[in-house]
Amino acid sequence: MSKKPSATIDQKPAAPVSYGQAPVNASLTAEHKIELYRQMVRIRRFEERSHRAYTGKNAAGGANIGGFLHLYNGQEAIAVGCCSLMGKHDHVITAYRDHGHAIAVGMNTKALMAELYGKITGCSKGKGGSMHFFSPERNYWGGHGIVGGQIPLGVGLAYGVKYKGYKGSAMAFMGDGAVNQGAVHEAYNLAALWNLPCVFVIENNGYSMGTSQARSSAGELAKRAEGYGIAWAACDGHDVYEVRATMDKYLTIAREECKPAVVEIETYRYRGHSVADPDNTYRTKAEIEDYRRTKDPIQVFQAILLAEGVLTEASAEKIDEAAVAEAEAAAEFADASPYPTAEDIQKDVYWESDNPDQRTSQGRLFFN
Amino acid sequence: MPQITYREAVRHALAEELTRDPNVVVMGEEVGQFQGAYKVTQGLLEKFGPLRVADTPISEAGFIGMGIGASMLGVRPVMELMFWSFYSVAFDQILNNAANVRYMSGGQINCPIVIRGPANGGTNVGATHSHTPENILAAHPGVKVVVPSTAYDAKGLLKSAIRDNDPVFFLENTLLYGEKGEVPEEEYLIPLGQADVKREGKDLTIVTYGRPVIQSLAVAELLAKEHDISVEIVDLRTIRPLDIDTVLASVRKTHRVLIVEEQKPFCGVGAQLTYMIQAEAFDELDAPISRLCTIDAPAIYSPPVEAEQLPNPQRILKAALALLD
Numbered sequence: 001m002s003k004k005p006s007a008t009i010d011q012k013p014a015a016p017v018s019y020g021q022a023p024v025n026a027s028l029t030a031e032h033k034i035e036l037y038r039q040m041v042r043i044r045r046f047e048e049r050s051h052r053a054y055t056g057k058n059a060a061g062g063a064n065i066g067g068f069l070h071l072y073n074g075q076e077a078i079a080v081g082c083c084s085l086m087g088k089h090d091h092v093i094t095a096y097r098d099h100g101h102a103i104a105v106g107m108n109t110k111a112l113m114a115e116l117y118g119k120i121t122g123c124s125k126g127k128g129g130s131m132h133f134f135s136p137e138r139n140y141w142g143g144h145g146i147v148g149g150q151i152p153l154g155v156g157l158a159y160g161v162k163y164k165g166y167k168g169s170a171m172a173f174m175g176d177g178a179v180n181q182g183a184v185h186e187a188y189n190l191a192a193l194w195n196l197p198c199v200f201v202i203e204n205n206g207y208s209m210g211t212s213q214a215r216s217s218a219g220e221l222a223k224r225a226e227g228y229g230i231a232w233a234a235c236d237g238h239d240v241y242e243v244r245a246t247m248d249k250y251l252t253i254a255r256e257e258c259k260p261a262v263v264e265i266e267t268y269r270y271r272g273h274s275v276a277d278p279d280n281t282y283r284t285k286a287e288i289e290d291y292r293r294t295k296d297p298i299q300v301f302q303a304i305l306l307a308e309g310v311l312t313e314a315s316a317e318k319i320d321e322a323a324v325a326e327a328e329a330a331a332e333f334a335d336a337s338p339y340p341t342a343e344d345i346q347k348d349v350y351w352e353s354d355n356p357d358q359r360t361s362q363g364r365l366f367f368n
Numbered sequence: 369m370p371q372i373t374y375r376e377a378v379r380h381a382l383a384e385e386l387t388r389d390p391n392v393v394v395m396g397e398e399v400g401q402f403q404g405a406y407k408v409t410q411g412l413l414e415k416f417g418p419l420r421v422a423d424t425p426i427s428e429a430g431f432i433g434m435g436i437g438a439s440m441l442g443v444r445p446v447m448e449l450m451f452w453s454f455y456s457v458a459f460d461q462i463l464n465n466a467a468n469v470r471y472m473s474g475g476q477i478n479c480p481i482v483i484r485g486p487a488n489g490g491t492n493v494g495a496t497h498s499h500t501p502e503n504i505l506a507a508h509p510g511v512k513v514v515v516p517s518t519a520y521d522a523k524g525l526l527k528s529a530i531r532d533n534d535p536v537f538f539l540e541n542t543l544l545y546g547e548k549g550e551v552p553e554e555e556y557l558i559p560l561g562q563a564d565v566k567r568e569g570k571d572l573t574i575v576t577y578g579r580p581v582i583q584s585l586a587v588a589e590l591l592a593k594e595h596d597i598s599v600e601i602v603d604l605r606t607i608r609p610l611d612i613d614t615v616l617a618s619v620r621k622t623h624r625v626l627i628v629e630e631q632k633p634f635c636g637v638g639a640q641l642t643y644m645i646q647a648e649a650f651d652e653l654d655a656p657i658s659r660l661c662t663i664d665a666p667a668i669y670s671p672p673v674e675a676e677q678l679p680n681p682q683r684i685l686k687a688a689l690a691l692l693d
């Protein structure tokens with residue numbers, strides 16, 4: 001792991017300014033802007049620390065994190081930009097690449113890291129793992145492992161918001177590979193047919209595992225919305241201002257007019273599909289470096305904020321150091337926490353078995 | 369005999385059948401250019417070309433259904449599910465179409481498709497990725513279900529599956545892919561529906577399949593050494609058709625049965641076996657049939673706890689000793 005903070009890569013991209021003028025961005029205070037920046041850096045540092053826990057060895061000789069670990073590095077501006085627009089009745093659901101959204105909605109990184117370590121102090125008590133983070137109190141409905149499976153749920157959240165009479169929305173995130181799941185298309189149709197306030201967000205990082213967009217999808221991704229009469233847009237995902245400006249438009253329509261939209265956001269992932277992916281068959285190192293050099297979302301926003309005079313090199317450095325320390329503290333917390341026990345396996349399966357005094361059904365629930 | 373891995377055994381079976389029969393095609397997510405999510409199909413694209421080894425989008429209902437349709441026309445698709453856990457997305461295709469088309473057409477249409485991929489827990493990938501649906505699949509007349517435990521079995525059974533004229537669901541195991549076993553150079557087939565006595569014994573029969581076979585063999589070794597107990601291990605290999613005769617022969621020999629399965633207990637394969645054993649060999653039993661399954665809850669992520677949720681040597685040992693008490 002390089003000691004040099006990624007927030008100080010030498011070649012600075014030119015700062016685009018136009019999206020900063022969009023009302024949703026122009027109205028931000030300096031503190032809000034710094035907060036957006038800080039969140040992206042916190043996500044980056046969290047992911048780097050979890051990567052180390054997955055690949056490194058612990059005292060027992062094993063890795064601290066098992067299974068799959070899908071990192072969000074490179075895509076930070078999307079989760080942060082979108083979630084920064086959430087009001088009380090706006091909801092979020094995503095796939096297994098879910099750490100960034102979790103941090104962006106305000107989940108505690110200690111509980112997230114502990115979940116990755118499989119500890120009882122984790123956000124799902126060590127039961128869900130990397131792909132299955134949830135925080136209903138923050139309107140964050142996961143964290144879903146089956147490609148595309150979360151999209152109908154997102155439509156359901158939108159339905160719930162509308163049914164209950166709230167002015168709100170649901171953002172249903174998916175990857176560029178997920179658009180080829182049948183469930184996504186059934187969900188589009190329902191959202192359009194029933195005028196549900198769902199904004200479908202395609203985080204297009206160019207690849208579904210080792211398959212490029214060209215090798216997996218016919219036509220343009222977001223444009224498929226047209227078949228359902230759904231409004232759509234495509235935007236760049238490396239500028240958090242652009243993400244916010246684009247999403248604000250469609251979230252406002254969703255909340256005010258109860259209409260769905262599909263927003264495709266171009267982005268890139270720096271790491272392999274999961275940490276287990278050797279990432280050597282489908283793209284070049286040069287391609288990754290090129291994106292990092294010219295479009296890194298943290299770099300881009302740092303340049304913007306430096307130009308705006310909101311941030312200084314020194315304050316950026318401080319934010320980065322704090323993010324590194326936070327991730328380290330999360331890892332220490334996770335490490336020091338206990339695992340669930342065998343008795344925990346059969347807890348949280350049924351509401352009734354967890355609330356036996358209020359049980360109304362009869363008969364056996366478990367068969368061991 | 370050369371030692372090859374379970375993964376290579378599956379790969380060799382695919383390569384041999386692709387060579388033998390031009391109707392055989394291999395399809396699935398990442399099977400070609402990426403060389404397989406678990407490297408089972410490594411090298412096949414180079415050898416057989418993109419028409420016969422095809423990468424699909426993440427559209428299980430679409431491509432599994434397409435495979436079923438193609439099989440109706442005499443193509444022999446071997447479809448890879450990256451995980452069997454994703455079968456649920458294609459459930460309608462698998463169970464309404466593959467399982468029923470022959471019956472509903474009055475026997476006019478065959479469906480010689482193979483769907484294969486890993487189905488196991490133990491890799492800390494959580495509840496959505498750890499399904500073992502052999503019981504759910506086998507509950508449907510019209511389909512065949514195979515769960516091989518060794519490299520030798522995997523190769524011989526997969527070749528038979530590809531030549532079979534009915535839909536065959538072939539459930540592998542990511543934790544076995546790296547396990548080596550003896551596999552002859554010369555061609556061989558293992559018929560579907562033939563159990564294998566993996567170890568002879570006289571005191572206790574363990575009926576099992578998949579990875580628990582390997583664990584049970586280790587436990588049997590230990591029981592012999594440390595407790596002077598002789599365990600017979602029957603590996604079902606195929607769940608449907610089910611070789612109940614081999615199971616019953618073993619019961620008549622040892623009079624005690626422990627069923628070990630890496631799936632949840634309710635309506636599991638072991639429940640069916642238990643019914644059949646008591647129905648046909650009740651008088652042969654010296655003790656109630658015992659059953660060891662995955663602890664009845666969705667798969668927990670936490671790595672050390674998942675190991676306890678699944679059958680493991682310690683749990684198998686305990687169950688075996690309890691049965692002999």
Ligand SMILES: Cc1ncc(C[n+]2csc(CCOP(=O)(O)OP(=O)(O)O)c2C)c(N)n1
Binds near residue numbers: 176
């Ligand atoms: C139904 C289903 N099929 C296959 C998989 C295996 N899988 C997990 S992620 C993935 C690629 C998805 O790519 P994309 O939608 O572009 O999202 P990204 O990983 O790029 O964020 C695949 C094939 C799965 N989890 N669920």
Ligand SMILES: [Mg+2]
Binds near residue numbers: 175176
């Ligand atoms: Mg993608």
